[in-house]
Amino acid sequence: MLVRSNDPIPRAREALTYLQRQQIPFILLTNGGGKHEEERVKDLSERLEVPLDTSMFVQSHTPFADMDEYKDKTVLVAGGDEDKCQRVAQR
Numbered sequence: 001m002l003v004r005s006n007d008p009i010p011r012a013r014e015a016l017t018y019l020q021r022q023q024i025p026f027i028l029l030t031n032g033g034g035k036h037e038e039e040r041v042k043d044l045s046e047r048l049e050v051p052l053d054t055s056m057f058v059q060s061h062t063p064f065a066d067m068d069e070y071k072d073k074t075v076l077v078a079g080g081d082e083d084k085c086q087r088v089a090q091r
Contacts, residue, residue, distance in 0.1 A: 008048050016050045028052070031060045034084035 019026050028044070035043070037054045045052040064070070078085070 013048045013050055016048060016052075020050070026056065028057045030058075034081060035059075037062060 016026075018024075030040075037057055037059060040059060041052050041054050041057050044057075
């Protein structure tokens with residue numbers, strides 16, 4: 001866990017910096033939704049002061065991006081505040 005609510009946990013920045021300096025591959029996982037991967041990565045990168053990109057990040061809805069057979073189908077999107085999940089699903 002790198003972030004609890006909006007606060008980075010102690011030494012999260014140091015841990016990620018170490019992994020990057022040692023060229024140790026890693027990915028960040030979350031069950032969170034409501035933000036597109038680009039937005040979530042930008043936010044985390046700024047808060048942790050560590051350069052991150054979307055190839056290092058998987059959210060609960062990320063695997064669905066490659067399911068082209070559902071692009072033009074009606075799907076149920078539930079959760080989130082207001083219409084955030086709907087906006088993420090429409091991307």
